[in-house]
Amino acid sequence: GVIVTFFSIILYIADTILDMIVAYDYYTRGYHTYFFFTAMFIIIPAGVVTVFSCVFYLIDRNNPDIPPPSKRQIILRVIFTVLIQCPLLRDFNVLLYGCKFIKNPKEEKYYKKMEKEDSDSASLRLFERFMEAAPQVTLQLYIIIHHYHDEKAHFDGTWQREDLFWI
Known part of the structure; x- marks a missing residue:
């Protein structure tokens, strides 16, 4: 699970960067409508996911089996929430709890935390x-x-093919 999570983090970051590059490319080429829609297709889902992530944290807070977060965890949650990158924090937590469980296999609480995250x-x-x-x-x-046949646009679709690759 730790290796898969590590690759998940890398692919998530790469996908986010490619999406931003595509949007930036549209903007610099003067395709402002394409830029707007691409940016909205990045920002709106990330915002919805951020709301869901916060709801998950609120549900966890009301669960007596889950200990309250530390101040460090709260600060990280706020930072990743502001950056609308909540899945990344959860993936980092999976790695953290996975490593703690590997070091202390008798501590099942780390496995349960890893599994939940x-x-x-x-x-x-x-x-x-x-x-x-x-x-x-x-x-x-x-x-x-x-x-496709618009020679004035000098559009080759390179970024789109690369972005489509991630799907």
């Missing part, structure tokens, strides 16, 4: 992928088809 992270990523991927792919396919 992994479940929450997977749910959040699933929500985000469905809300982000389908609209972006539809937009990018439209753009590729619309500009």
